[in-house]
Amino acid sequence: MNCELAHERIVLAAYGELPDDQVHELDRHIVGCSECSQEREQLLALKTLAAAYPVVEPDPNFVTRSRILLEETLDALPPKRWYERFGQRVLNNFSNLQAAPVAALLLLIVGAGAGTIGGYEYAQARAAHAAGRVSAIANAKADPGPVAPTPSAEVANISSIVRQPNSEIVDVTYNQVVPQHIQGSLDDPAIRQLLMLASADASSQGVRDDSVGLLAAECRAGHACQGEGIRDALMVALRYDKSEAVRLKALEGLQPYVAEDMRVRNAVLEALLNDSDPRIRASAISELEPVQADTGVRRVLSTVANSDNNPHIRTVSREVLSRTPVFQ
Incomplete structure (x- = not known):
């Protein structure tokens, strides 16, 4: 038996999956091979060490x-x-x-x-x-000046978003074969469709930041933030966007719907448990405070308050829990 085959069989033997005849052959090889003998001792030590730590069941x-x-x-x-x-x-x-x-x-x-x-x-x-x-975007209302999208071309990406000061008017520049431009109110379906496309534009963090900020502002203002549209786009941004600023804006936009939408509540709980940015986790705790009497929310807050690695997060969770009595 060569050492390469012996290394494979050492692993199987350590977990009781090697046939008896091969175990005897392996033992004979190890007696005369110090390298394989050391390999087996290290593996058995690692197995013993791993067994000393019990498997933690998920929450x-x-x-x-x-x-x-x-x-x-x-x-x-x-x-x-x-x-x-x-x-x-x-x-x-x-x-x-x-x-x-x-x-x-x-x-x-x-x-x-x-x-x-x-x-x-x-x-x-x-x-x-x-x-x-694209046809729906082309048929939406727009000012006479801007060029509307053509039905024959797909929107490639969004290059810029600018909101006119003190108004509901948004200028969106997007690219097809050549850059195109459309102007309309935030309530315009075509503008909303472009904003949702922009929120998932991986090529430009600035565009994502602008679009998620506008969508979040619409949700906070209570402007028809349906779960199948803007709300879903914000939940996707909260869960998966790489930018902390974008995730924080998405979280702020979802705040009005934590109490009424279980999917939003779950997304905020995920942010509390998994997000890498302490600011986002602290904001998630604040948003969950109105619904912290919910059994699931309270259990998560209690877990964070007792065992989180961040002292500030533990403190904020305890303060929130202390402001609502436990009903027996």
Whole structure:
């Protein structure tokens, strides 16, 4: 036995997964090989050390929120078409068809054909959706001066957003093949659509900052911040944007909906538990204060107050908890 094979078997033997005959062969090799003997001793020491630390079960509130988010994500998936279900059934049962190679081949050909048709229909639907979105922007109201988007071109990105002082008018410059420009009120559906596109523009932090700031201001002002539109864009920015400034603005915009929207509440709880910026975590605690009597929220606050690594976060959590009595 060479040392390379012995190293592989040392790992299996340490976890009781090596057959007895190979264990004896490994022992004989280790007797005459100091390097492999040291390798086994180090692995056994590491295994003993790891066993000394019990596995910590995840917080029940975290598990519950994760399941809720998973269910929401699954519910948002479009229903499968008949040929997709058929193809999945073929794949699931393919292992049982080894005794019938001809039938398996025929089913494989049918499944491939159905997948090709499905891919074509999906591409057609994506193209129609993109064209419809740009057509909606082109048909929205705009001042006579600005150039409206053409229905034949997709919006590539947003290059600048400027709000006129003391007004509801926003100038949005966006790019297709060449830069385009549209002007309208913050209540204009075309302006809102462009702002939501800009909030996910990975190429420009400044554009994301401006767009999320305007969307958050609309939400704080109570201007039709629906969950399926602006509110969702802010939750995405809060969870995934790399800029602390953008995440903080998104959090501020979601504040009016913490009490009424469980999805928003979960997003704020995630920010409290996971965000790397202490300012965002402290703001999340403040936003959760009106709903901290909720069992799940109170449990998270108690966990943070007792075990968080940041002393300031622990202090703020304790202050919030102390302002609301516990109902027995």
